[in-house]
Amino acid sequence: MIRFDSVSKRYPDGTTAVDTLDLTAPAGQITVLVGPSGCGKTTSLRMVNRMIAPTEGRIWLDEKDTGTLKPHELRRQMGYVIQHAGLFPHRTIVDNVATVPYLLGWDRKRARSRALELLERVGLPVHFAKRYPAQLSGGQQQRVGVARALAADPPVMLMDEPFSAVDPVVRAQLQEEFLRLQEELGKTIVFVTHDIDEAIKLGDQVAVMRAGGKLAQLAAPGELLSEPADAFVAGFVGRDRGYRALGFSTVEKLPTHEEQAVQLGSAFGGTDSPDGWQLVVDTDRAPQGWLRAAELAPGSTVTEQHVHRGGTLAEQGGNLRAALDACLSSPTGRGVVVDQDGALLGTVTAAEVLALIEGRADQSSGTVRG
C-alpha cells in the first residue's frame, strides 16, 4: 500500500508541481494518475521512489515512512518502468532484466534463470536473451522494461507512461497482457498516463489531477464516467461519457430470443424471418455472420461466399455497452449473444437493451446522466 500524506512539491522559483496530495494506492490494485501536462502526475510518481524529494508531507509504504529509508534501498524494493524503457544499451537483454537481482547480490545463475523466466512471462522468445536492446523494436523493449521491473519480485510497481511510446496496435496488446499479468501477480501499482482511455481501461481506481498539482477526483472508472466531480473532470474524461460508462454496467442475464441458425456447409432450407436474414454458425455453433435468403436457392449449400460479416458479439454476463454495440452493428438489428465459449445463445434487440439501461437509471434515482 502506498499512501500520500499531504504531499507537496514546490520549487524555489515559485512553481507548485504537486499541491497537498492525499491519496492511497491500495495494495494489490492498479491506481492510475491521469491529467493534462503539468498536473504533477509524474512528479507525484517520482516522489514515491524519491527520485524527487517532497517539500512537504510524507509518503508511506505500508507502515514505513519512505523518507526514513535510504533512497537506493527504497528503490530496490520497487519496480520502475519508464517510457522508452531506458534499457542499458551495453548489456544483453538477460543481463538487463537481471539488473536488480545483481544489485541485491543474487548469484549469477539464479539471477539469470529468473530473468529468463520473466522474459517468457512477458511474452518474449527466449532466444532474445543474448541480444542487445538496439536489436529490439519499441514494443519488445518495453516488455523487457516490465520484465526488468519484476525481476526482484517487488511488491510495488511504479510505471510512468510505459505504453505511450508505441503505436496503438502494440499499445493495445501491451495493455491486455499487462492486465493479464496483474491478475496473476497482484502487485500494488501506481501508473501514470496522459491518456484517459488507458486510465479507464487499466485502473482499479483513477486519480484525475489538474494543472497546479491538485487532485480533482479519485474514483473507480465507472464512477468517474457517470459522476464526474466537476466541469474540469467531465471535460477531461471526454465525450461519449455516457456510452463509455455502459462498459462498467454488467447485466446478469440478457433476455435472449431463440434465433434460427444454419450451419456453414449444410443445405439451406429457407428462413422464417421477416427481414430475410438468417444467422450462420460453424460446427461449434460459433456465429460466423448472416446470409440473405434472397441470395440463395433453397437446397443449395451454404458457403463462406454467402456470409455477410455480422456485427460484434455480446457475451452473456458481460456489459451493457457490448450488448448495445452488438445490436447496433448487426445488419439485422438483432444483437447476437454468445456464451463464454463463443457458442450461440440467442439474440437481443436494441430496444430491449435500452429498456435495461433505463431501468438501471430509474433505480439509482437522482443520477445525472450524460
Next chain:
Amino acid sequence: MISYFQQHQSQILSWLGWHARLSALPLLFGLILALPLGWLARRYRWAYPPLVGIAGLLYTIPSLALFIVLPGILKTKILDPTNVVVALTIYTVALLVRVVADGLAAVPEDVLQAATAMGYRGFGRLVRVELPIAVPVIGAGLRVAAVSNVSLVSVSALIGVPELGQLFTNGFQLAYQTPILLGIVLSVLLALAFDTAIQLFTRALTPWRRAVRPA
C-alpha cells in the same frame, strides 16, 4: 616585454603578418576543398569510409614530418612558406571533410523532403537549404582548424619559415624568456582573434538561431 616588442616592432609585426597569412590561407583553401569532398562523402554512402579514412590517416601525420617531406615532393626549398600552406591545407581538409559530411547529414530528413517537394533541385537545395543549416557545425570545425593551424605554424620556425615561431627559436638560442613569452601571448591572441572572427561570421550567416526566444 612591451619594451622588447617596441624595440623589434617592425620585425615582430612582419612575423605576425606572416603567421596570420599562413594560418588563414589554409583555412580558405581547406574549406573550398572540403566542401565538395564532404558533400561527396555524404551523397554517396560508399564514399564515406574511404574519404574519411584517408582524411584520418592524413591528419595523423605529424606536422614537422610533413613540413620536411613536402619540399621533396613539391620541389620547393625547405624554408619556403608554400610548404606550410600546403601542409596546413592538407590538415584542414582532413579535419573538415568529416565535419562537412556530418554537418550535412545532420540536416533533418523532413526539411530535405519539404525542400525537394517545393521544387528545389540538387545544387540549389544544397546551397540554399542544406549548407545554411550545416553552417553551425562547419563553423565549429573551422574554429578548431583555425586554432590548431595557428599553433602548428609556429612549428615551421624550426625549418626557418618567418613567423611568430622565430621568437621561440631566438629566445631558445639566447636562453632568453622575454621573446618566448611575447610569442606565446601573440600566438594566443591571434588564435583568439580567429576564433572570434569565425564565431561572428557563422552567427551572421545564421540569423534564425538568434531569433529563438526562450518560451
Next chain:
Amino acid sequence: MAKGGAAGMIVTDVANWLSDPANWTGQNGVPTRLLQHLQYSLVALVIAAVIAIPLGLLIGHTRRGTFAVVAIANSFRALPTVGLLTFFYILISPHIHGTGNASYFIPSEIVLILLAIPSMLSNTYAGIENVDPGVKDAAAGMGMRGSQVLWRVELPNALPLIFSGVRSSFLQVIATATVTAYVGLGGLGRYLIDGLAQQDYPQMASGAVLVAVLALLVDLLLALVQRYAVSRGVTGRYRRPAAPVERITAEAAA
C-alpha cells in the same frame, strides 16, 4: 640550402637511407630512437590520462564545473607547442643538475602532458553527457547509487568517445614528441632536427617517414583495441535485426 630532389629522388633517398644497416645500430639507430619516442609518448599519455579521464568522469557525472574546466582545457589547444617547449626548458633546466636526460625530459614531458589533456578531458565528459538520460534515470530508479550508475552504466556507454579521445591525444603526443628533439630530447625527431642542422635531407625525410608510419600504426592498433573493448550493444556490431515488415508480423505473433 636544402637539396630539394624530385619526387622520385626522395623515394630513393629514403629507401637508401633506410636500407643502410648503419642507421639501425647504436645510439642513433632507428630501434633506439623509436623506443625512446614511444617511451616519452607513453609516459605523457598515461599521466595525462590519469588526470584527464577521472576529471572528465567527475564533471560528466555531477555536471558541475563543466563550463570552466572545459573552457580552460580547450584553451590549452591554442598554446603554441614550440613556445611552450622553449619556455619550460629555459624555466626548468637550470634547476636540474647532474648528467642524463632529465633536463630535457622534464620540460618536454610537461608540455606533452598539457597538450594531451584537452582531448581526453572533453571527450570523456562529452561521452558521459551523451548517455541517454532515460537510461540514467532507469538506473537510478532501480536503486543504483551514484557511483554505481557511473561505473556500471555511464562509463561503459561512454567508452567509444573516451577511446576516441585517447586516440587523438596519443597522436597529438607522438606528433609533439617529434618537435621535442629541438630542445635536446631523443626520439625519432632527432633525425629531423639533426638532419636539418647537417643539411642531410635523406636523414630528415627518412625520419619524417618513420614518424608518420609510427603514428599510423599506433592509430590502427588503438582502433583494433577499441573494437574489442567496447560492448557490442553500444557500437552496433551485430547481425542486423529483421526488416520492418517481418518485425511487425513477428511482433504480432509474440
